[in-house]
Amino acid sequence: MREHLRAQLASFFISVTLINLAMLILGCLLEPDLRFGYQAFAYPLIYGVIGSLPGLVMFSKKELTMKQTIIREIIQMLLIVILIIAFMFGRFKNIEFEMIPQIIAVAVSVMIIYVLVNVFGWLIDLKTANKMTEDLKKYQAKASGK
Numbered sequence: 001m002r003e004h005l006r007a008q009l010a011s012f013f014i015s016v017t018l019i020n021l022a023m024l025i026l027g028c029l030l031e032p033d034l035r036f037g038y039q040a041f042a043y044p045l046i047y048g049v050i051g052s053l054p055g056l057v058m059f060s061k062k063e064l065t066m067k068q069t070i071i072r073e074i075i076q077m078l079l080i081v082i083l084i085i086a087f088m089f090g091r092f093k094n095i096e097f098e099m100i101p102q103i104i105a106v107a108v109s110v111m112i113i114y115v116l117v118n119v120f121g122w123l124i125d126l127k128t129a130n131k132m133t134e135d136l137k138k139y140q141a142k143a144s145g146k
């Protein structure tokens with residue numbers, strides 16, 4: 001459980017960084033003349049928390065098959081997309097036709113960020129695993145007297 005919380009925290013910080021980048025890119029493309037106050041700095045943090053919540057809720061102690069893992073990741077990604085869009089645009093009843101390009105851009109951005117967060121997490125885990133393997137080899141060589 002502790003390792004899962006650590007992974008979620010790392011995921012949060014990676015997400016916030018990528019959300020800032022996505023907001024910059026989408027803002028420049030969709031609303032280039034719009035300017036924000038300091039309160040805008042809070043939104044990436046809020047979106048990072050929203051994006052991290054499903055990961056905390058969907059935690060499982062049992063080992064999942066590859067198919068179960070893929071299904072869980074897809075459900076988690078869709079849940080994050082829905083939560084972010086609901087937070088950004090309010091209730092879905094109030095969506096106007098002019099907002100659809102923005103909603104699509106946000107949904108695609110969230111999916112890209114989700115995939116990148118998982119890729120970066122995997123790369124960090126791979127680096128950690130390689131370091132542990134190297135340390136284990138050194139320990140075994142030292143223990144055997146070589």
